Amino acid sequence: MKAVLFEKFQEAPKLVTVADPSPEPHGVVLRVRATGVCRSDWHGWMGHDSDIELPHVPGHELAGVVEAVGRDVVNWKVGDKVTVPFICGCGSCSECHAGQQQVCLHQEQPGFTHWGSFAEYVGIHQADLNLVALPESMDFATAASLGCRFATSFRAVIDQGKVSAGQWVAVHGCGGVGLSAVMIAAAAGANVIGVDLDPAKLALAKDLGAVAVINGGEADVPEAIREITRGGAHVSLDALGHPVTMTNSILCLRPRGKHVQVGLMLGEHAAPAVPMPKIVGQEIELLGSHGMQAHRYGAMLDMVASGKLDPARLVGEKISLADAPEALMNMNEFRSVGATVITRF
Numbered sequence: 503m504k505a506v507l508f509e510k511f512q513e514a515p516k517l518v519t520v521a522d523p524s525p526e527p528h529g530v531v532l533r534v535r536a537t538g539v540c541r542s543d544w545h546g547w548m549g550h551d552s553d554i555e556l557p558h559v560p561g562h563e564l565a566g567v568v569e570a571v572g573r574d575v576v577n578w579k580v581g582d583k584v585t586v587p588f589i590c591g592c593g594s595c596s597e598c599h600a601g602q603q604q605v606c607l608h609q610e611q612p613g614f615t616h617w618g619s620f621a622e623y624v625g626i627h628q629a630d631l632n633l634v635a636l637p638e639s640m641d642f643a644t645a646a647s648l649g650c651r652f653a654t655s656f657r658a659v660i661d662q663g664k665v666s667a668g669q670w671v672a673v674h675g676c677g678g679v680g681l682s683a684v685m686i687a688a689a690a691g692a693n694v695i696g697v698d699l700d701p702a703k704l705a706l707a708k709d710l711g712a713v714a715v716i717n718g719g720e721a722d723v724p725e726a727i728r729e730i731t732r733g734g735a736h737v738s739l740d741a742l743g744h745p746v747t748m749t750n751s752i753l754c755l756r757p758r759g760k761h762v763q764v765g766l767m768l769g770e771h772a773a774p775a776v777p778m779p780k781i782v783g784q785e786i787e788l789l790g791s792h793g794m795q796a797h798r799y800g801a802m803l804d805m806v807a808s809g810k811l812d813p814a815r816l817v818g819e820k821i822s823l824a825d826a827p828e829a830l831m832n833m834n835e836f837r838s839v840g841a842t843v844i845t846r847f
């Protein structure tokens with residue numbers, strides 16, 4: 503099969519031909535029909551993820567069709583149209599038994615712990631636990647963006663932030679995760695404020711339901727949010743993962759507000775300074791959010807089917823597998839509006 507592979511961190515990945523995968527007894531092999539290019543792939547390529555063994559094929563936001571099924575798999579057959587959470591549970595640990603596969607103690611992540619979907623085929627483990635059936639009506643490019651950014655945002659807003667109608671929600675960083683969060687929080691009935699440095703992304707945030715937007719390059723962000731909300735946001739998300747957006751997100755909250763850290767903070771940003779006096783004095787909650795387990799996809803897909811959520815609007819450029827190395831290396835420059843998705847293999 504064709505695959506995009508890198509042999510050293512920070513060295514240009516190449517389009518090469520490698521052996522086709524075969525399914526694990528509990529797994530499947532999918533023919534990849536679409537796969538998103540995400541900043542997490544860039545982190546992996548930079549060497550920020552200790553799970554990655556070289557040589558490596560990245561790619562974790564995927565949708566495809568079951569091509570081969572392992573002998574122990576009960577629920578899936580060749581030809582099924584599926585996606586998969588980027589964090590796959592093991593099925594045996596206490597967190598998996600509690601239904602919290604997104605924090606599985608032995609989790610696997612295609613494109614990190616094993617080869618991913620920047621390829622014609624990808625192996626997925628523990629298929630009965632981790633695969634998600636896709637509605638016939640959903641196109642593969644849209645479905646690919648569910649696996650990471652959209653699902654991650656759904657959990658961050660609905661399950662972790664517990665956003666409810668009438669609340670003020672601030673979203674710091676309007677990339678793929680942030681724009682998804684704007685749409686989801688607006689659908690939940692919240693008044694959403696989008697923050698970014700890029701006017702094009704702020705315009706899209708408004709289109710997707712933000713009631714106000716703030717250009718972080720031109721304003722004191724926490725001050726501006728406290729003014730708009732008359733006292734601060736109830737829930738605020740750092741959808742980017744940077745010390746500045748994290749700090750702004752905490753400082754823009756009203757007393758007893760919730761900060762949800764969704765954007766990854768790795769490498770030089772792994773241990774940021776946190777404004778603890780506000781957290782203690784105002785009883786601020788700090789919450790992490792990490793993907794979303796397969797059994798919660800149904801709630802999200804039902805909202806897509808009923809038209810309350812429209813992830814197709816977040817798909818940006820569609821590229822070929824041959825374009826993937828350059829797209830991956832440029833991922834830290836935040837050039838793209840909406841998700842870049844590989845749809846030609």
Ligand SMILES: [Zn+2]
Nearest residue numbers: 540542563650
């Ligand atoms: Zn991703």
Ligand SMILES: [Zn+2]
Nearest residue numbers: 592595598606
């Ligand atoms: Zn587990």
